[in-house]
Amino acid sequence: MKYIDLFRKKGENGQAVVELAITLPILLMILCGIIDFGWFFANQNVINHCSREGARYAVVNTIDNNSADTVADYIRSLAPSYLSDSLDIIVTYSNPAEPRLGDVTVEVNGAFNVLTPIAGVFTGDQVVSLNSSCVMKVE
Numbered sequence: 001m002k003y004i005d006l007f008r009k010k011g012e013n014g015q016a017v018v019e020l021a022i023t024l025p026i027l028l029m030i031l032c033g034i035i036d037f038g039w040f041f042a043n044q045n046v047i048n049h050c051s052r053e054g055a056r057y058a059v060v061n062t063i064d065n066n067s068a069d070t071v072a073d074y075i076r077s078l079a080p081s082y083l084s085d086s087l088d089i090i091v092t093y094s095n096p097a098e099p100r101l102g103d104v105t106v107e108v109n110g111a112f113n114v115l116t117p118i119a120g121v122f123t124g125d126q127v128v129s130l131n132s133s134c135v136m137k138v139e
Contacts, residue, residue: 032118039115040128046083047110047132050075054106055134058091062099062138068092075108086111093138100138107133 054075061070068091076084088109095102109131120126 029118032116036114036116036119040130043083043110043112043128044130044132046079047108047130050078050087051106051108051132051134053078054089054091054108055104055136058104058106059136059138062104071106075106079110083110083112103135103137105133105135107131 054071057074058071068089071091072089075089076087079087090105090107090109092105092107093099093102094105109129111127111129114120114123114126114128117126119128
């Protein structure tokens with residue numbers, strides 16, 4: 001009988017609470033990391049898409065006195081509303097005198113807020129900057 005008593009659970013009433021207190025912060029950090037990484041990745045895809053489509057728009061619609069403002073307006077119309085106001089767009093032609101004889105470079109820089117405070121620890125001001133550029137031959 002004494003042998004069976006050794007294997008009975010005694011004094012383990014708060015064990016689940018202690019285990020939860022130890023593992024919950026780790027699980028929350030992993031969850032927040034997954035959410036923020038997905039947010040960063042999705043926004044980087046948006047920035048890449050905007051620069052690529054802006055370069056394509058500049059290539060197809062290039063005229064002798066092409067304005068970079070029309071390309072920037074087109075790019076802002078493609079971007080989501082939470083990101084379009086913070087976009088910094090730079091359009092340069094390799095041959096400004098004859099734009100049809102060179103390349104066009106579209107650089108898009110954007111800043112957005114992080115979703116969780118965990119990523120804010122690494123960014124400092126809760127804002128992450130992303131950039132993308134695309135170079136295409138003018139047709």
